[in-house]
Every structure is written in C-alpha cells, then in structure tokens.
Amino acid sequence: MDFRLSSEEENLRQIVAEFVRDELARLEPEFANAPDIFEGSRWKSRVKSSDDPEIKRYLAIMEALEKKAEAKGLWRLDVPKEYGGAEISNVAMIAVTEELEKTSIPFEFGNHVSNILYNCKGEQVDKYLWPCIRGEKTSAFGLSEPASGADPSMLQTTATPDGDDFVINGTKMFPTFADVADFVQLFARLPGTAGREGVTCLLIDTGTPGYRVARSIATLAGTEPCELVFENCRVHKSQVLGEVGNGWALNQAWLGNRRFQVGIRAHGKARRVLRVTAHLLRNDPAQTGRFAGRTGHFIGELEALRMLTYLGAWKADRKLDVRAEAAGVKLFGTELLHRVIDFALEVAGPTALRRDHVLAKAFRHARATRIVEGPSEIQRHIIQRELFRGGAASLELR
C-alpha cells in the first residue's frame, strides 16, 4: 500500500504548482471582476467573436498563458501518446487539476478532447480528432432532449438510413458552446428502436443544411447552453462515430470519464470558498468561535472527497470497474460543494450576495453541477445497483 504519487507524477504536480504560483495566482485581482463567461473550459471560442475590448484583453491574457503552459510541456496531458500527447494517468490528471484548482483563475491545460473522439476512424481522424487536439476545432455534445435528460435512453431524435446517408430529425437541449462549436457529437436512434438499442453517434458539422442552433439559453450558472434543431438533416454514413447502434456505450464512456474531474474540482472550489470564509473570520474571535466547528467539519469531509476521488482514478488506471466510485464521487462532491457554499454565505452575510462577489459567483455556478452530467438521484441509483449486484463485498479491499 502506498498513498504517494509516483516520482514522475509528483514532478508533474510540482511543475503545475509552480505554474499556478508564478503565473496564475498573481492574476487573481485582475480576474476578480471578469465576466461570468470565464468559467468553464471552452469559453475561448465563444469570446473570439466578441468586439468588447475588455473581453479581448482577458482573451489575450489567457492566450499568453497557454503559450507559457505549452512551453513548459503542460499541454496535451491527457492526449494519448500516439497523438503526440503525454497520456498521463487518471491519478496524475487528478493531481494536476487539484493544483490548478488552488487558484480561481479559470485556466486549463488544453487541449481537452472529448474522449469518445478517439473512436474516430479513417478520414474522421484528420477531420475531427487532430483539429481538436491542436485546438483548431471544438465540439459540442448532443445527448439531452426536451423529454430526455437524466434517462438518455428516452431520446427521440431519429437517424433514418437513406441510401448512403442518415436523415436526422429531432431537438437537442443544453449542449454548451454548440453555438461556437465546429461540430456536434449527436446521439440519435435508428427508427423503430427503443431504450439503449439503436442509439448511434454522428459527427455533424455546424452549417450542415437542416441543422441549426435555434437559440442559446441563459442559466443560473452563467453558461449559455443551446437548443439544437434537426429538420431532415442529411449526413453521410461516414460521419458515424464508432459503429451504427453502439452509441449507448459512447455516451456512457463520455459521462463516466468526467466524474473524477468533477470530484477534484468540487474539492478545490470548496476549499477556496472556505479560504474566503477563513479570511473573513480570522480577525474576529467571536465569529471564529461560532463558525470554526462547521468549517472543520467541511475540511474533514473534503479530505474524504479527495480520498474517494484518488481511489476512483487509481482504480480507473487499473482498468477496474469504477461505475460505483465514479457515481460516488459525482454525488458526494457536488452535494458537498453545495453545502459548503451554503455555509459560506451564512458566514459572510448578505454582502456576499453582491453579484460580482466571489461567493455569489460560486453560489450561482455550483447549483447546476448537482444536475449536469447525471443528477444526484441517478448517481444514487447507479451506486445502489452496483451494491445489490455485488453485495457489500463489492466495497472490499483488494
């Protein structure tokens, strides 16, 4: 048993820690009043079209940072070696994100590629995968629909075969950044199929006739997910990602892959929120006395979350079944973050609800995480399913 990172992973962690300390932390005052758009990962493509000089300034800062990160080798970290990436382990990726989350600067080491795009074949590789790796193209993920969210097997969008083409009809809800993406990974079903059968993933370019981004939708979190409409949208069968009818496995792989990152991000955000409250409390003994206990409780819970996240990532690296761990991390992490922010607002009082206050932002941003990529109730369902399948022994130490 060894809870330490390997020396290679530890080196990487230190390089990231230095980058955060030397390059990012000093920008915090500058970003304190940045617009909400700078949350999330794919905002760049969105702000590129903006004429607002203030936004242009932030964009320039971010692009300069990206060059520095790339120069330090902090780029394409999770990209497979065959595509020129570092292909670091899940554990190392968690360590990287843990360090990045120590600052509020919304910076990520790109380019993150939707993991299912590694299923690209033939011409798809040059048309989609490589441009995404190089950061020239971005993708959107079209799974949810007006009447299908937590249970994606209810999706109704159809892909009807017609000669060498598929004809797509249906509506997709909430793909973020679809309005600026170059293509969408669309999940549709073959006619006459139901449930998980017949689900097929197609890569559909923005601008394909019959596909339009109908509108963007303002949300609590400041994100602006889109509504996509497909009306007799015709795409060639070569646009199918993976095999016809295996789309269910792809959407599950996409969702599962992200949950450990969600856990460590929730951990980092919650710690930063508690740092803010600690700063407020520090010089006020009476208030400290009142709130230190609950602060300490949350610090302990965050340690538990951190442990669960690393455990899951480590098991994923060993190619073990991590569905229960992934669901546990998503559930525990997002619910805990929510409780921490709720507590922080109690400590800080109503001034913290000023629109641009860091706690107010955290408050707005965190709520959606208990829903996005599988609501808490679905996570509990997955956990109990594994529990009743494998019994308590499924939790046993190996």
Add this chain to the structure above:
Amino acid sequence: MDLTLSEEEKLIRNIAAEFVDKELIAREGEYLRQRAPFLPPGAPMRRDLSADLLNEITARAREVGFWTLELPENFGGSELSMVARVLIHREFGRSVLPFRPVSIPGFMFESGYGEALALGTKSLALAFDEAHKTGELSGLQTLYRQEPDGSILRDSSIFIADPHADLFLFPAREQGTQRLGLFVIERETPGVTLTEEVELNTDATAARLVLSQCKIPNEQLAGYEYEAGALIAAEQLNIAARSLGIGMRCLESSIEHARNRVTFGRPLAQRQAIQWMLADLSIDLRTSTWLALDAAWRADQGLPYFEEAALAKKRSAKMAFQAADTAIQIHGGYGVCKEFPFEGFYRESRLMRLLYGREEELDQARGERFIEA
C-alpha cells in the same frame, strides 16, 4: 500510488476474517439469545461472555496471534504494522460479541511490567478520561510534582472505562514546566481507590479512579507527550477500525434482508427509500475506510498522522452509528431485538463517537487550525 493490500496484509485480513466468523459470529446466537421465555420486570441484565467462553476464545486468539496485536517479537509477537492492526480490528468490529484484541502500547513491553502484560497475568487500562472531550492533551487538568524519589500526583478523580484493570496509564502535567508525564499506576498503590462503578449503556462498566496523596516511583514514568499523543491516535484508529467493521456487517445484513423481505408485493431492495439509505451509507463506508488506512499507512511510514487518525475516528464512528441506525430501520422490529446484533452496534457506536474526541471538538480544532493557517 498503490491502493492494494500486500500479500501479507491480505493474508492477515483473511485470517482475522475467518477467526471472527468462526470464533465470534458463529457464537453470537448463543450469546444474544434470551435464556428465559419471559423476562423479569425491569431492564435486562448486562450481557457478558461466560468465563468458559471467554477463556476458550482467549486461548484461540493467543494461538493465532490476535490476543494482543502490539506484542513484540521477543515475547512471541509479530510486530504488526498499523495498517495490519486496522485490518484486524476492523474484522473484530464485525461481531457484537464482546471480545477484541487487547491494546497494550509497545513501550510497556520494555518496562518492568512487560512479562506480566505479555502473559496476561496483569491487565492495563488507559486512564485518559480528560482526553475524551477533545481528543487532545491540551485540556489535561491533573498535575504532578517531581521529587527525587518519585512523582507526587495531585489529588484528582476521573472516570475510567475499564475499572478492573491491574495497571492504569495516567497522563499528568508537571507543575510549572507543563511537561507531560505518562505514569503507570498500580491498582494497589496507596492513595488509589476505585469507586462508584456504574453500568454503561454498552455492555461494560466504568468507575471513578480517585487519587489522593499518590506517589509514583520514577521507574513508573513510562512516557512523555509524544507517547501519550500516539496512544490517543492509536485508540482513535482502533475505534475507526471497529467502526468500519460495524459498517460492513450492517451494510451486508441490510442488503441481504432487503433482498428477501417483501412488502406490498415487492422486495425492499426495489424500494428507492431503502436503496438510497444504502447508497449513501456505502459512500461513507468507502471514504472512512480509506481515511483510516491512509492514517495507518502514514503512521507506518513515520509521517505525521495524528490529525488523520482523529478524522478517521470521527467519520468512521459516525458512519458506524448511521450504519447501525440504517440496519435497525431496514430490519424493522427485528432491528431493535436483542437477539439481533444491530441494537448492540447502535449502543457501541454511540459510545465510540464520544471517546478520544467528540465530533464537535474535533471539528472545532480542525476549523481553528484552518482559519489560522
């Protein structure tokens, strides 16, 4: 990072699991069953292992090496790592039968009491009453005064959980210097009295240890601040490990019962209310398990581990209480019957939450450290 048990640890875990299944859980029925068909008025008597059964299990535990886990090699022990000890105590926690490895701090085997303790002719208890509030030594009230031929302990009176022990490890601070001394007090020492024995809510008793004009010879000063702190951490890890065992047993039994018990035409296992209780419990069990193993691993590596041990104890004991509560709820009326183990776990875990640091105090201290950092 490697989160697998070593082959040796797996072996130890499996031997302990087998021992607990065969020697303890298999006998629970006999221990838990009510002997009379109708109970006399008033509360049932405190349960205890019969002397015969206790001797039999003790002999078996000695054979396997589970009588005390801290036994050094020169006394026939195997110097188990902290991780191994957590794994063993966790298995013992799965049974409600009141038998567990005796905890004897390693340094006691180097004292003049080593042989008697190793043979089991003398027993040892920790008189750490004042540490139960905070889980730390800062609140220690008892003072001592060093004299050439021994230490005079200031008169005091504390509650102790194991009043029938022959020896007590007693921490006190030196008047003036505040240096902590850890004393071995013999039961027969003049000025030592044990009074007011009371039954606890668990199947155990406590009593008041009263010191009056007590003088302890120099050779009975067994340790200092670090030893006392390490003892608290070790007890916290013991509690954490036992709690994990309780959690495992309660979860396992609850899953089994939920599969079999049918209400309104469907097994409980298909009811969301039941599924969610168990889903939440499994996360708490998983996280607490790894926090406890992490703390134990840190101890084995020589890294600081007191804070980690305190957190593991707090979360695990709370989890065990929740697990017992859940198991009782899922088992319904059977849950509160003394013929089933769950009400015993419920009482035991409630006490463990109060030992070596109450939750609020541990949280408060952790929070203050974070705020000041």
